Amino acid sequence: MENQGHYSFFQGVERNFDKAAKYTRFEAGILEQIKACNSVYRMKFPVRIGDNIEVIEAYRVQHSHHKLPCKGGIRYSMDVNQDEVMALAALMTYKCAIVNVPFGGGKGGIKIDPKKYTTFELEKITRRYASELVKKNFIGPGIDVPAPDYGTGGREMSWIVDTYASLKPGEVDALACITGKPVTQGGVRGRTEATGLGIYYGIREVVSIKEDMDKLGLTTGIAGKKVIVQGLGNVGYHAAKFFYDNGAIIVGLAEYEGGIYNADGLDLYKVVEHRKSTGSILNFAGATNMTNSYATMEQPCDILIPAALENVINEGNADRIQAKIIGEGANGPLTPEADEILGKKGVMIIPDMYLNAGGVTVSYFEWLKNLSHVRFGRMDKRFSENQNTSILNAVENLTGKKASDTERKQIQHGPEEADLVYSGLEDTMIGSYHEIRDEWVKLDRKVDMRTAAFVVAINKVGVSYEELGIFP
Numbered sequence: 001m002e003n004q005g006h007y008s009f010f011q012g013v014e015r016n017f018d019k020a021a022k023y024t025r026f027e028a029g030i031l032e033q034i035k036a037c038n039s040v041y042r043m044k045f046p047v048r049i050g051d052n053i054e055v056i057e058a059y060r061v062q063h064s065h066h067k068l069p070c071k072g073g074i075r076y077s078m079d080v081n082q083d084e085v086m087a088l089a090a091l092m093t094y095k096c097a098i099v100n101v102p103f104g105g106g107k108g109g110i111k112i113d114p115k116k117y118t119t120f121e122l123e124k125i126t127r128r129y130a131s132e133l134v135k136k137n138f139i140g141p142g143i144d145v146p147a148p149d150y151g152t153g154g155r156e157m158s159w160i161v162d163t164y165a166s167l168k169p170g171e172v173d174a175l176a177c178i179t180g181k182p183v184t185q186g187g188v189r190g191r192t193e194a195t196g197l198g199i200y201y202g203i204r205e206v207v208s209i210k211e212d213m214d215k216l217g218l219t220t221g222i223a224g225k226k227v228i229v230q231g232l233g234n235v236g237y238h239a240a241k242f243f244y245d246n247g248a249i250i251v252g253l254a255e256y257e258g259g260i261y262n263a264d265g266l267d268l269y270k271v272v273e274h275r276k277s278t279g280s281i282l283n284f285a286g287a288t289n290m291t292n293s294y295a296t297m298e299q300p301c302d303i304l305i306p307a308a309l310e311n312v313i314n315e316g317n318a319d320r321i322q323a324k325i326i327g328e329g330a331n332g333p334l335t336p337e338a339d340e341i342l343g344k345k346g347v348m349i350i351p352d353m354y355l356n357a358g359g360v361t362v363s364y365f366e367w368l369k370n371l372s373h374v375r376f377g378r379m380d381k382r383f384s385e386n387q388n389t390s391i392l393n394a395v396e397n398l399t400g401k402k403a404s405d406t407e408r409k410q411i412q413h414g415p416e417e418a419d420l421v422y423s424g425l426e427d428t429m430i431g432s433y434h435e436i437r438d439e440w441v442k443l444d445r446k447v448d449m450r451t452a453a454f455v456v457a458i459n460k461v462g463v464s465y466e467e468l469g470i471f472p
């Protein structure tokens, strides 16, 4: 999306970095190295589409090599450009640091509108992009591991892993060259919903702290909170679903065709059905149509989740946002100008580099699964179940009381892959929020959460560079 402010997307990220850097102890050289994009690969390649040859523009950026592999999604959109991919790669560096995922930051993009192509054409473009990455050594389990992003999903990841494996015959870890694969192709259970679920876990933690909610004039807890979600793609849909399933009131939903609002709440599943049958969320019974997603985001609510593209809240509309909490599901949805305006209004902004890190966290689990060549839970599920049964039997003997069938089932249950992935993600989102909040409190709450998150990230990446001995 075209930047509405004075800064390019990458400059915006750099500006946020600089705001935080002064609260860290690192010398200028280290800070400059952390901030820099290490490698930028811009490619153009021809693909025959129908009767014509189209020259496709694409990118892969490796922002940081302080830990390897680099990690980050691949986006398909007409807005892809070098500045955008650099900004997104930089955010990946900080994101991985915040959630303690041992990767450097990377990002890729192909400048196409995927809706304009047939599946066959998309496969040709994707496979050619993958072979360009192989040719330049820009992909590999220990080098750079892409994942889905805006406009891509499991299908594209399957094409890429297949291209990689066929160009690297016999590479035993080939599956670990990309994450976000379908489970049948080496993916991990829970990856699809991971970003949305991470947003839910993150905000649930944010709103559980009474002291902070009192300051915003909100009660604690998710139940009853009024939520607007912008973007019903994989991230937005799953975020909305977890909020809805846990008692939040979804008052507004926005998509590129417009938005809908109902102060009393929308039935999320019925909206999704309505969209499937009519092709649009508009004209949903009982809801008011909004002309566009901007108008939807400006409606009254407690929590606003922009979950599509960057720069959607900017100096043109920030003033009209009524939410008390903004949870950044997308990468970079607020321009620096919007950040300032909303900060002055006292809105609590939960930054992208923390809040949407559930995706990369579960990607890390998938990578570990691929490298270990074993499904999570395979070795210990039955063992845990037997152990739980013995403990339960002993407790029953000692107390003379019997557990009900439901209780027995719950207590005995050994962890399956999805259980382990969900609990690993939950623990990560809770732990990382407290790292950021502790920093925020340490800085006397004089900075915003984004700055506190940057301080946490810079401290970790900086120490890594020092440990590498690059700056003795």
Ligand code: GLU
Pocket: 071, 072, 073, 074, 145, 146, 147, 148, 149, 150, 179, 331, 356, 357, 359, 360, 361, 363
């Ligand atoms: N594209 C996602 C992001 O922006 C996921 C990246 C990954 O899983 O590597 O965080």
